[in-house]
Amino acid sequence: MNNPFLPSADPSTWLGVMGGGQLGRMFTHAAQAMGYKVAVLEPSADCPAGQVADRTVEGGYTNGVALSELAALCSAVTTEFENVPADSLALLAADCFVAPSSLCVQIAQDRILEKKFFVDCAPASNVMPAPHKVIASHADIDAIADDLLPGILKTVRMGYDGKGQVRVRSREDVRVAFDAMGGVACLLEKMLPLAYEVSVLTARGHDGASVVYPIAENVHRDGILFTTTVPGPNVSAACAKQAQDAARAIVAQLGYVGVLCIEFFVLDDGSLVVNEMAPRPHNSGHYTMD
Template identity: 55%
Template structure:
């Protein structure tokens, strides 16, 4: 293929995957005047239901991929487990961002850790374990640790905390003897993430550093305002995220997650080759959202540094909230929540709720960090979300 070209509004942009990230990408693209096409096998996928075209096919289906190419002039992905091979096939005919090679690295924790090391970015002490000998020979200093499957883990799935060698072996067996990475448990002070966007020409911009709180492996709260994490660590996180993106020759939106340690140091945790849950606040509190950045990188449009105009706190809305009043599914009190100043409700169009399922998010903005946080705590009390 020839080099990437600028696609102006009126062109059709494609996305692999029909979940909520795809839905928000589609909305951003449509707002800017683009047509959209989604490939997802689920006929009721959130993105497919709002797109101009919905190709209902498996991600490796040849006819489905050809149909998507027939609709779209450039194609992106909305979740990291889209087969890298599918992206490689698409790239034979269309501009694809991010590329298959970068996504393949993000899909494998062992490759991901090796990439971080190559980029000179600190990560937790770790070991790759793929067989009984490697399980038996791990360094004692890595325990206690977290054993994570090398592939297909997300939102806390595919991982287990282990304190002893016996627990390590049992956890590896429970994970189906899959290839894994054992990471040393570190004394955490906070978690944070950086969303960067990198263009075909290497130009790069970023969102402010986001402070995150996870519960049971799922993001629960993101706070973004000046001083939410120490300046020195914020600067290091941004610099590290940029090195990671440059090292991949990345094109698109990339989120890099970090651990801030009690001794003031910072280590990288993992990366996601797509917009990220922790960046959703940017739709309401910045002049350019992560999804507009995704559109711009895919279409070859200029990248401008986003400016945050309001302090923000984002609450994830899990399906548990629909069952807060008992076993029967019941709609939360959205009217009460929307009576709060600075409340921005985003529901993802999923047809049924279940516990642990991401159904939407709520962003609370305010003129000061204290005001945004106070309103977010009021919303959490109203919805039955644990305080933070």
């Protein structure tokens, strides 16, 4: 297979995108400016990325026929949203280069796997996630340590833009929230004295070379990103360096290829806590296009 990541693009080289949203549209414009052709796989042909792509493969993200068509056409495929089925990426990888890998996406999609990865990576990254506990049953709720409350109960999967999250102050609150979420697996995270949130956007190539962008300070409203300021007005030079060094360690440990956003909490005492990662371009990184 030809390596698609070359200084200049062969006009016959196609890149594929799983997902047809605004980030896919931005990716498509950037790839076309470099000489690539872009195919988008999306259930609806009339999607933002599909409107500008060279071809739209209309089909669901688990549709075998659509996946085969995309793999046959493209030299490499990427994602534009974090909930692309990891199994579909694994299928595509049998026939073309896929970045990020199905394993990286699988870790980012599952809060349990993600937290375990952050803990395992801590010796290299020098940052830890918030104290947490898996909640999969009422017995798990009964066993919650007192010092984990108050906290935030989050669904293990499909949580984004503040969805699938409930603040809880007692075991009874956890029980009510857990039942209201349908008893799906959740993660209870201890509420920490948060000063502000920051994110680091990084891009890493298949050769291991990486770029880390300046740290961004983010403000959310109702769980949705409202403003991003770069450089962050409250971010010290030491905090920025720690976050960027942590991002380098995380992408290296993952063996990640592509664009990754890593979100951190900065606590009142200035310490850094890693929160989550998004295996795709991120709204807090739009400034890098200017």
